[in-house]
Amino acid sequence: MYRLLFDCVLRRLDPEFAHDAAHRLIAWTGAVGPARWAVRAGVAALAGGGRTRPTRLLGRMLPGPLGVAAGFDKDGRAARGLTALGFSFVEVGTVTPEPQPGNARPRLWRLTDQRALRNAMGFNSPGARAVALTLARLRASQGGWDLMVGVNIGKNRTTAAPDAPADYFTAAAHLARHADYLVVNVSSPNTPGLRDLQAVQALRPILEAARAGAARSLEGTGRRDRLPLLVKIAPDLPDDSVRQIASLAHAEQLAGVVAVNTTIAHELGPGGVSGPPLRRRGLDVVRLLRDELGPDKTVIGVGGISSGEDVAAYLAAGADAVQAYTAFIFEGPIWPARTGRAAGARH
Numbered sequence: 001m002y003r004l005l006f007d008c009v010l011r012r013l014d015p016e017f018a019h020d021a022a023h024r025l026i027a028w029t030g031a032v033g034p035a036r037w038a039v040r041a042g043v044a045a046l047a048g049g050g051r052t053r054p055t056r057l058l059g060r061m062l063p064g065p066l067g068v069a070a071g072f073d074k075d076g077r078a079a080r081g082l083t084a085l086g087f088s089f090v091e092v093g094t095v096t097p098e099p100q101p102g103n104a105r106p107r108l109w110r111l112t113d114q115r116a117l118r119n120a121m122g123f124n125s126p127g128a129r130a131v132a133l134t135l136a137r138l139r140a141s142q143g144g145w146d147l148m149v150g151v152n153i154g155k156n157r158t159t160a161a162p163d164a165p166a167d168y169f170t171a172a173a174h175l176a177r178h179a180d181y182l183v184v185n186v187s188s189p190n191t192p193g194l195r196d197l198q199a200v201q202a203l204r205p206i207l208e209a210a211r212a213g214a215a216r217s218l219e220g221t222g223r224r225d226r227l228p229l230l231v232k233i234a235p236d237l238p239d240d241s242v243r244q245i246a247s248l249a250h251a252e253q254l255a256g257v258v259a260v261n262t263t264i265a266h267e268l269g270p271g272g273v274s275g276p277p278l279r280r281r282g283l284d285v286v287r288l289l290r291d292e293l294g295p296d297k298t299v300i301g302v303g304g305i306s307s308g309e310d311v312a313a314y315l316a317a318g319a320d321a322v323q324a325y326t327a328f329i330f331e332g333p334i335w336p337a338r339t340g341r342a343a344g345a346r347h
C-alpha cells in the first residue's frame with residue numbers, strides 16, 4: 001500500500017518537502033496521546049506476527065535493536081512519534097551550537113532505482129539552545145525518560161578547524177543533561193573540512209572538549225561522568241584510520257563508535273549517499289571495529305539496512321544495535337515495526 005502511495009504520489013514530491021511533512025506528522029502524532037496510542041496499535045496490527053528481540057544498549061534495555069539514525073529528527077520534536085512507530089531508540093541531530101540554515105536547496109535527492117538517497121544538507125539545525133528546550137520538555141513529560149534518546153553534535157560551518165573543540169564543548173554543555181548518550185559527529189561530508197577532524201590529533205581535543213561540556217551540563221544531576229560518549233565515523237576512511245580511531249576510543253575511554261555515515265565514494269553529484277550502496281562497507285567497518293574494540297565497547301551499526309536480514313547481518317558482524325534512515329523513507333511507516341519483528345524472528 002505504501003509502495004503504491006510512494007510510486008504514485010510521494011516520489012513526485014520534492015524529497016525535502018516530503019520529509020518535512022512526514023516529520024511534522026510524526027511529531028504531532030507523538031505529542032497527542034490518543035493519536036500516539038492509535039498509531040502504536042495500528043502499526044502492531046499491520047506489522048505481522050513475531051516479537052522484537054530485547055536488546056541491551058549502553059546500559060539500558062530496549063524492546064529491540066533498531067533505532068533511527070541521526071538526520072531524520074534534527075530538532076528532537078519527533079522522538080516520541082518515532083518510537084510509537086516501532087523504533088527502539090532515536091538519535092537526535094546533528095545539532096550545531098548556533099542555529100544555521102544548512103546549504104541552499106535543493107540538497108536532497110532520491111536515487112529511486114537503488115532505493116538510495118543523496119544529500120548535501122550541511123547541518124541545518126535550530127541550534128543547541130532550541131533543541132535543549134525541546135528535549136527538556138520531552139524529558140519533563142510523563143514517561144519522558146522511558147525513551148532512549150541519543151544526541152548527535154557537530155560544529156557550525158563558519159567555525160574554523162582550530163576552534164572546533166569549542167563548538168563541541170558548547171553543544172555538549174547545552175544538550176548532555178537531556179541525552180542518554182552523546183555522539184561526536186566528525187563524518188558528515190557536507191561541512192567543509194569536517195571529516196579531516198577524524199584524524200586522531202584533531203579528534204582527541206574534540207572528544208575531550210565534548211566530555212568537558214557534558215560534565216558541565218550534568219553538574220548537579222547525579223549523572224556526572226556517566227554519560228556514554230561515542231564518535232560517528234565515515235565509511236570512506238581506510239581500515240588503518242578506523243584502527244586508529246578504535247585505539248583512540250580505548251585511550252579516551254569512549255563508550256563506543258557509530259558506523260557509518262554517508263559515503264562520498266560515488267560520482268553522482270555533491271553530497272553523501274545513503275541506503276543499500278553503503279551496506280557492504282558498513283558491515284566491514286563494524287566487523288573491523290568489533291575486532292579492534294573488543295567485547296566491552298559499544299558499536300552501533302548503520303548503513304543500508306532495509307530488512308530484518310540486514311539487521312541480523314549487522315548484529316552478527318558485531319553491532320550491539322543498529323540504526324536506519326533511508327529504508328524508512330522508501331518503505332514507510334510500518335517498516336520499523338515489521339523489520340524489528342523480522343529481525344527478532346532470526347534469533
Ligand SMILES: Cc1cc2nc3c(=O)[nH]c(=O)nc-3n(C[C@H](O)[C@H](O)[C@H](O)COP(=O)(O)O)c2cc1C
Nearest residue numbers: 069070071094119260261274275303304324325326
Ligand atoms: C537526509 C539525510 C540527512 C542526514 N543527516 C545526518 C546528520 O545530521 N548527522 C549524522 O550523523 N548523520 C546524518 N545522516 C546519515 C545517517 O545518520 C546514516 O548514517 C546514513 O544515512 C546511513 O544510514 P541509511 O543507509 O540507513 O540511511 C543523514 C542521512 C540522510 C539521508
